[in-house]
Amino acid sequence: LLGMAAGQIQAQTGQFWSEADQDFLLQTQKSLRDVYPQQFRSLALDLPALRNYLKKAPMEFSAEAKKKPLLLDLPLPDGRWETFELVESPVLKPGLAAKYPSIKTYSARGLHDRSLTAHFxxxxxxxxxxxxxxxxxxxxDPxxxxxxxxxxxxxxxxxDLESLDLPPMACGTTEIADDPIASEFDLPETPGQKSAETPVDLRVYDLAMSCTGEFAIAQGSTVELVLATMATIVNRNNEIFLxxxxxxxxxxxxxxxxxYxxxxxxxFPNANxxxxxxxLATAAITSIVPAVNFDVGHVLTLGCIDGIAGVASAGATCGQNKARGMTCFGTSNIDFIVVNVMAHELGHQFxxxxxxxxxxxxxxxxxxxGEAFEPGSGSTIMSYAGSCGDQNLQFSANDYFHVGSLDxxxxFTLQxxxxxxxxxxxxxxxxxxxxLLYENGFYIPISTPFELNAIxxxxxxDQLTYCWEQHDLGPTAPLGMPIGDGPSFRSLPPxxxxxRYFPRLSFILNNDSGPHEVLPTYSRNLTFRCTVRDNSPEAGGVAWEEVKFKATAEAxxxxxxxxxxxxxxxxxxEQVEVSWDVANTDNSLVNCQQVDILLSTDGGNTWPYTLANATPNTGSAIVFVPDLSTSQARIRVQASQNVFFDLxxxxxxxxxADEAGYS
Structure with a gap:
């Protein structure tokens, strides 16, 4: 979708939505959900009018979609309204869509805020x-x-996921399928490095999705209602994988x-x-659909009792085991299962x-x-967030893949x-x-914060997002106590x-620490990757770059x-002295000979004033105080040619100043 001038976009719709009385609805509605968020925005929708309006939506990739996308306002939980450009983006093949015209799917991008994308x-x-x-x-959702x-x-x-009785999120996948083409293919470049002139091709996989009879009953016991649920599930997975x-x-x-x-x-005699x-998945699907007619298969059921929430054959898409994937919907909370289980299992299949x-x-x-890049339970799609007791980083997975998973x-999909x-x-x-403007192999002192930057x-x-993640492997270790070169910093959402500050700036400012982000306290190797996403709703472009350096206990x-x-x-x-403990950072390894001294007036969130630039790293410097008024001043001393600092x-x-003329 491309931003268009107002005259090129189909006219804005009237308001299909209105605010609704939450307390009244929760008291009067039948068939309430098992659980609700602790806070949410209640709305009423004129769905018949919206359906009629959406008939004007152009088909994705059509000439009309590029010239004249349809506009629609969507409500956000925080009370905002955002206007989106939308196109029809089918998840049902044309023949199937013609048989079930009551099911329609769309993709969208923010008109004013281009970082917003949606599937609905x-x-x-x-x-x-x-x-x-x-x-x-x-x-x-309804x-x-x-x-x-x-x-x-x-x-x-x-x-409040911690208090919910959620099904176990364990996965049964343990091995990668044979992938002779991938193993024999000599990649011409690191997958994360692409030229800006390289176009992004969209890959469309034909999905054969089956279900148990128990799952069908829970969805309404008709083919149309089951397909409706499947369409919502697939559409939400598409928002992630696109x-x-x-x-x-x-x-x-x-x-x-x-x-079924x-x-x-x-x-499926035992649906749990x-x-x-x-x-049984391969036989269940290929007995109805020839294997040549689909690229990947997946079976849906209700909750499972054999200790898993889903399982799949890894790397089997397009191969003889391509139908071997399944998800247990142990809760009616579809978005929780999509991110925490089904996207995880589909990730295995890819x-x-x-x-x-x-x-x-x-x-x-x-x-x-060989893939355990996240400390503890991890927090990304291929993690076990919420299933690892005292090793949990959080109680559900974030909706993106770690760069190690993208790797x-x-x-796999490109070559x-x-x-x-x-x-x-x-x-x-x-x-x-x-x-990244770094040369690999530099050293930083132990127990000292650092900051990494990307361009x-x-x-x-497109509005880019950035995700700095550690990319190190090591022995299994408790959270907060890494061993060797093992992972010590959790992934944070793009x-x-x-x-990115290591640890998070809030920890540094509050003189705090936690087991999820642990500064090195001994000599070790460190590897970080920055992943950049353009979040295009047509086909997202992703690139990453890596930096390797070392921490040394000699500083x-x-x-x-x-x-x-x-x-x-x-x-x-006035002239004042700023002092710091050099702590041997001027040695031959770290080799920090100069530092910069910065001033913040908002408690350390921004650093608009440079009090000294490339001053000798001797442990003290005399600086001039700018003429201003603040009760939230902080000092930052940082290495001029390195990434470490302290506040x-x-x-x-x-x-x-008491006298005029100072600035």
Missing amino acids: DYTPKGFHAMIRTERGFAYI LALDQTEYYMAYYPADY SEAAFKFELIENNDLLV LNPATDP LGFEILD SALHSWSNCPNSPAGQLES DIVP GNGNICPDIVPTENHYPEVS GEDVDG TTASN GPFLVTSPNTAGVVWKGG SNFNFQIEP
Whole structure:
């Protein structure tokens, strides 16, 4: 989707939405959900009017879609309204869509805020939306089941997941399928490095999705209602995989024949045994659909009792085991299962393995020592977030892949077995570029914060997001106590900021620490990658770059020593001394000969004043105080030609100069 002048875009719709009384709805609606977010926005929708309006939506990739996308306002949980450009983006193949015209799916991008993308649908079960925002995904879903008039807009983070009785999120996948093409293919370049002139091709995989009779009963016991749920599930997975790896799924032409309505006659005698369903999946699907008619298969059921929430054959897409994938929907909370289970299992089917490094509750064989880049449970899609007891980073997975997982998925789809079978659609999007202004092999002192920066560029002008992640492997270790070169910093969701502080700035400012981000306390190797995403709704471009350096116990911790107490007062125009503990950072390894001294007036969030530039790293310097007034001053002393720094521990005061003429 391209931003268009107002005259080129179909006229803005009137308001289909209105605010609704939340308390009244929760008291009067039947078929309430099992659980609700702790806070959400309640809305009423004129769905018939919206359906009629959406008939004007152009088909994706059509000339009309490029020239005249349709506009629609969507509500966000925080009370905002955002206008989106939208196109029809089918998840049902044309013949299947013609048989079930009540199911329609769309993709969209923010008109004014281009970082916003969305996938939404309307079906006999109502309206459903998944919107990518700066806070992660927001969702719009029916407030109660079995009705299509009232809705809730919410962030998944507002569920109290810790208190919920959620099904176990363990996965049964333990090995990668044979992938002779990928293993023999000599990659011409690191998958994360692409030229800005390289176009992003969309890959479309034909998905054969089946289900148990028990799952069908839970969805309404008709083929149309089951397909409606499947369409919502696939559409939400597409929002993830399009932006992460430039591919999407479409349900095959005769997918309705794979919907088993009767538990007594379906090919899955034990609907709550995930491993058994996996073993039966290929026969269940290929007995109805020839193997040549689909690229990847997946079976849906309700909750499983054999210790898993899903299982799949890894790296099997396009191959003989391509139907071997299944997900247990142990809760009616579809968005939770899509991100935490189904996207995880589909990730396996596209060759990604587990990214967590320590999960005491996991079944034997689940740890992938060559992929365990995340501390503890991990937090990304291929993690075990929420399933690892005291090793949990959080209680559900974030909606993106770790760069280590992307390093599996991207080459698999571009050059491996995953490139054998999809339809390839050219797009006008191009890969972003990312560069790091570092030379590998430098040293930093132990127990000292550091900051990494990247430079991203995009020829299409897309709003880029950045994700700095550690890319180290080592022995299994408890959270907060890494061993050797093992992972010590958790992944954090992508943001529009191109830098990341280690640990997070809030920890540094509060003189705090935690087990999720641990500065090195001994000599070790460190590797970090910055992944840049352009988040294009057509086919997302992703690129990454890597830096390698070392921490040395022969230096550090590097510390600001003055000003570093409460009650300090500086006067504008005065000369004052700033001091720090060099801590052997001027040795031959770290080789920090000069430092910069910066001043913040907002408690350390920004650093607009440079008090000294490239001053000798001797432990003290005399600086002039600018003429200003603040009670939130902080000092930062940073290496001029390195990434480490320290901040003063307390806010202090600066008073204006007594005499005019100072600045």
